[in-house]
Amino acid sequence: MLAKRIIPCLDVSDGKTVKGINFSNLKFAGDPVKLASKYSADGADELVFLDITATSENRNTTVEMVEKVAKSVFIPFTVGGGIKNISEINTLLQAGADKISINSAGVKNPQLIEQAANYFGSQCIVAAIDSKFIENDYYVFINGGKVNSGIKLSNWIKKVEKLGAGEILLTSMDADGTQNGFDIKMLKSINQNLNIPIIASGGAGANPQHFKDVFQYADAALAASIFHYNTLPVKTLKKELEKYNIPIRRIYD
Secondary structure: OOOEEEEEEEEEEOOEEEEEEOOEEEEEEEOHHHHHHHHHHHOOOOEEEEEOOOOOOOOOOOHHHHHHHHHHOOOOEEEEOOOOOHHHHHHHHHHOOOEEEEOHHHHHOOHHHHHHHHHHOHHHEEEEEEEEEEOOEEEEEEOOOOEEEEEEHHHHHHHHHHHOOOEEEEEEOOOOOOOOOOOHHHHHHOOOOOOOOEEEEOOOOOOHHHHHHHOOOOOEEEEOHHHHOOOOOHHHHHHHHHHOOOOEOOOOO
16 A cells, blocks of 8 residues: 655745635745755655645746755655646746646646646646535635636546546645644545545644544645644654554654
């Protein structure tokens, strides 16, 4: 069995790491480069950087930050936010990113996912999906969670796999920032016949049980607040997960 991955997520706005609740009420959480270096040293398996206001403000993800992170960490990291074309993807990969996350632009132009996967390889392309439960179903939201695309999650998640995405980063907008646990109900609703990994995001609290539960349905778990504010450090979490016999990349002190 493949090792389950622990992935700190750094939501970036104006070059600063921020964190909110249900995609709003953002608060400063630290310098992204310094946090990245800390998480790498603490045993995180990967990192994700999301420029959460890039699409709504029509900006590109900061290449300079990516270059600094690449020099500071020795684990893979994904970058997303406001990425709209092959040229921007190439620039970020050249700057040091290992994977690129495509969210709103992929919903608006699905061919971008297909083109990117064909050009760079599926292993480089992550389909990021923000979803919310509305009227008895889960729907895909875009533009930083501000706009309901009208597309059902179950339909879109199958399509991005066919388009060539290498994995899916699925965020529950309902659980985001609540620290009450991952949205297991949403994960259960997904077609289990998917052949690509799922990274679960949204709702992780300072309780290792949250991760034990989510790893029944996801290949990786992403969290932010509990790591940024040190309420459940990566090292502590991994040691607790070892007690549950969950396959993880071990940390050696």
